[in-house]
Amino acid sequence: MNVEVDEGKCVASGNCAAFAPAVFDQRDDDGTVILLDATPPESEYERVREAHPRCPAAAIVLHENPPVRGA
Template sequence: MKVAVDEEKCCGAGQCVLLAPEVFDQRDEDGVVILLDEQPSENLHGSVREAADVCPAAAIEVSEDA
C-alpha cells in the first residue's frame, strides 16, 4: 500500500488522525494533514483505507500497488 495526501484539498477535519495516528498528523497552525508514513505496515491498512473513505475533502489517495 502507498498513501498520498493532497494538502490543497485538506479541510483539516482530522478524521484521518483519529483513525490512523501512526500514519497521519495535522499542522498546528491550520490543521492541514501531514503524512507520516507513505507505506504503512499491513496491520494499518484497514484504518488507512477507512481514513481515506471518511475524509470529507477526499484528500487521501490509497494505492494498493506499493
C-alpha cells in the first residue's frame, strides 16, 4: 500500500489521525494533515482503509499494491 495526501485539500478534521495515528498526524499550527508513513506496514492497512473514507475533503489517496504472481 502507498498513501498520498493532498495538503491543499485538507480541512483539518483530524479523522485520519484519529483512525490511523501511526500513519497520519496534524500540524500544531493549523491542523493540516502530516503523512508520517507513505508505505505503512501491513499491520496498519486496515486502519488506513478506515481513515480513507472518513476524510471529509477526500485528501487521502490510497494505492493498493497488486498481488505478486507466482509468489
